[in-house]
Amino acid sequence: xxxxxxxxxxxxxxxDKTRNSAAWFLTETVIAQCPYQIDYAYSDNGKEYxxxxxxxxxxxxxxxxxxxxxxxxxRPQTNGKAERVIRTLMQIWHSHTNFKDxxxxxxxxxxxxxxxxTVKPHKSLNNSTPYEILQQYFNQPLCKQP
Numbered sequence: 003x004x005x006x007x008x009x010x011x012x013x014x015x016x017x018d019k020t021r022n023s024a025a026w027f028l029t030e031t032v033i034a035q036c037p038y039q040i041d042y043a044y045s046d047n048g049k050e051y052x053x054x055x056x057x058x059x060x061x062x063x064x065x066x067x068x069x070x071x072x073x074x075x076x077r078p079q080t081n082g083k084a085e086r087v088i089r090t091l092m093q094i095w096h097s098h099t100n101f102k103d104x105x106x107x108x109x110x111x112x113x114x115x116x117x118x119x120t121v122k123p124h125k126s127l128n129n130s131t132p133y134e135i136l137q138q139y140f141n142q143p144l145c146k147q148p
Contacts, residue, residue: 003032004087006044008139010132011087011118012036015108024050025058033066042069046081090118 003012012032016023028043043063045051052072053060063070073080095114101107123129130138 003027003043004083005036005132006083008132008135009083009087009124009127010136011115013091013111013115015104015111019048019050021050021053021058025062028059028062028068029066040066040068042071044071044073044081044084046073046078047075087118 004010005012012035014027014031016027033040043051051059051070055061055064060070062068078085091114095110099110099114101110118132120131120133123131127135
């Protein structure tokens, strides 16, 4: 998952692509770590994200007051930020890292997320990091003084 405003990355290695795994990721990885309100979950039209009110991911969104928006069908470029971060994950992290085992892979993913959010400059953020963008945002005064 990636925050649209700051490009802050949230990622996890999941056992499968089911609605239960998607709901777990949203609740236990994104919501548990995110210090601000999430307005929308923007995703592709996969069955792990769409369904009735009893669908695990839909239910997690509703429980936490998160709306859902979806990409145009067969148009992954309409979710370009997420597609780009997935490509970055694969190019910079996954294809250049040798993992000893599953535990090491989890550890290395955590290190990459930290690097991505706090060290790696982003062209789309005027060479700032997601962390710097969030710092600037949260350090703003709540209202302008007269």
